[in-house]
Amino acid sequence: MNSHDPFTLALSLILSGDPGLFGIIQLSLQVSLSAVFVASLIGLPLGAAIALFRFPGRGLVITLLNALMGLPPVVAGLLVYLSLSRAGPLGQFGLLFTPTAMVIAQTLLVLPIIAALTRQAIEDLWEEYREQLQSMGSGRVRAIPTLLWDARITLTTAVLAGFGRASAEVGAVLIVGGNIEGVTRVMTTAIALETSKGDLALALALGLVLLTLVAAVNATAYLLGQMSRSRMQ
Amino acid sequence: MSQMPPNGVKNPLLELQDVMFVGSGKELLARTNLTLGSGGRTVIMGPNGAGKSLLMRLAHGLLQPSQGRIVAGGNGSAFPRQAMVFQRPVLLRRSTIANVTHALALNGVPRRLRRPLAEQSLERFGLANHSHRPARTLSGGEQQRLALARAWAIEPGILFLDEPSAALDPAATKAVEDAVNAFHANGTKIVMTTHDLGQARRLADDVVFMCCGRVMEHTAAARFFEAPATAAAATFLRGELVLDVPAPGCSTQ
Known part of the structure; x- marks a missing residue:
């Protein structure tokens, strides 16, 4: 086989443990996992609270949240860029073109997904549990941790969906990160750059890793779904 | 009248x-x-x-x-103190014993007492062997016994069924x-x-x-x-x- 074949080169890059490649993978995971962590911390209780409480404008909030699930990454990136740029409200922190900025942008993308899916799951479960929990003396606030734990399988799927979104997007991290080698270059931005430069081997290697990652996430979500149907109902 | x-x-x-x-x-x-x-x-x-x-x-x-x-x-x-047993028991998606300890927790029973009380209650209703099974895998009759055990544990003054x-x-x-x-x-x-x-x-x-x-x-x-x-x-x-x-x-x- 031709040793200049990009596919062969890609595999050898992965198998040889190329430090450049693995640095990019590591940063990607750090950024996306941090974003998902922060978004879960906010989105799970937020979604549960919207599910359990009635307040004016609730319908609007739910519609907005559902709409924001499809927020274009470049728009999220632009908003964060405007906030973090020198002239922006958060300009003084000098966060633009740092991994922190990328985490903020991806959190913005992932938060609506986790909050909206949580809201739906918790509302369904509350419908089923309400009388029983009230009978046992649980108010709505006390019910939140109960419901979050009992919806754990569905919610894990929601978090995985958020992670899939974060790790696959390119627009937001490109705008606020700037794709600086060794600082803010992640898998998706590297693929975009290397492809345009013609270094197909590195692009392909990263593409393979990314594809594997996304496949693994989806397989996990599928298995959890199966598990919740069969064992735990 | x-x-x-x-x-x-x-x-x-x-x-x-x-x-x-x-x-x-x-x-x-x-x-x-x-x-x-x-x-x-x-x-x-x-x-x-x-x-x-x-x-x-x-x-x-x-x-x-x-x-x-x-x-x-x-x-x-x-x-x-009140408890209610419904026609179709609503069991938490947890183990059998966790269903009872959760009810105890909601009734303000201190953590260290919950497990022994729950075990006694499950024993009383013949569910001791199922303590760690997911509650929703129990049979219909067992599920209703768990609902009763859950009520029993909190020693209600009134039980609605x-x-x-x-x-x-x-x-x-x-x-x-x-x-x-x-x-x-x-x-x-x-x-x-x-x-x-x-x-x-x-x-x-x-x-x-x-x-x-x-x-x-x-x-x-x-x-x-x-x-x-x-x-x-x-x-x-x-x-x-x-x-x-x-x-x-x-x-x-």
Whole structure:
């Protein structure tokens, strides 16, 4: 086989443990996992609270949240860029073109997904549990941790969906990160750059890793779904 | 109309005073005064749609009355600890024992006491071997026993049961009735609904008969089954189960 074949080169890059490649993978995971962590911390209780409480404008909030699930990454990136740029409200922190900025942008993308899916799951479960929990003396606030734990399988799927979104997007991290080698270059931005430069081997290697990652996430979500149907109902 | 409790209730535990309930513009429960005494087993009977479950949910506090109030018996005393067993138990998506410890936690039982109390309760209802199984993999009868064990653990002053054996086979029904008697022997007030006349005869100390959203009578069980005070109850007891149309006598009240 031709040793200049990009596919062969890609595999050898992965198998040889190329430090450049693995640095990019590591940063990607750090950024996306941090974003998902922060978004879960906010989105799970937020979604549960919207599910359990009635307040004016609730319908609007739910519609907005559902709409924001499809927020274009470049728009999220632009908003964060405007906030973090020198002239922006958060300009003084000098966060633009740092991994922190990328985490903020991806959190913005992932938060609506986790909050909206949580809201739906918790509302369904509350419908089923309400009388029983009230009978046992649980108010709505006390019910939140109960419901979050009992919806754990569905919610894990929601978090995985958020992670899939974060790790696959390119627009937001490109705008606020700037794709600086060794600082803010992640898998998706590297693929975009290397492809345009013609270094197909590195692009392909990263593409393979990314594809594997996304496949693994989806397989996990599928298995959890199966598990919740069969064992735990 | 004899809404008066049988022989006067000696130790009132829960009193419904002028309680009324309106839902979607319809009066679902007419003005009701009812005193539930401590100790005995009160069985609420009546055809479908009579308002039995509604009355029980109001008494238990799951629903707020549109008018009137529910007070703890004996002036100013605190509400007794309450539990309810539903026709289809709602079990948490957790292990069998975690279902019981969660109920204890909600009732303010300190953490270190929850596990031993839960274990005792599961043992009492023959579920000790299933402690760590996911509760939702238990059979129907076992699930209802878990619901009873969960109520047992918190030692309620009142136990409400809403057709607790309607979905169960005879053996599981027997287990539910034994449990009701065990609660009763322990001093827990029983308030239950059932469609099973045999079960009502076996368990009731007093009967609240309802029809078309009103309490028609509240009579000692022996007298109710011999000579009910209302025509509607007599019709009901003769087995002329009037399921959809109002039973005779309802509308005259």
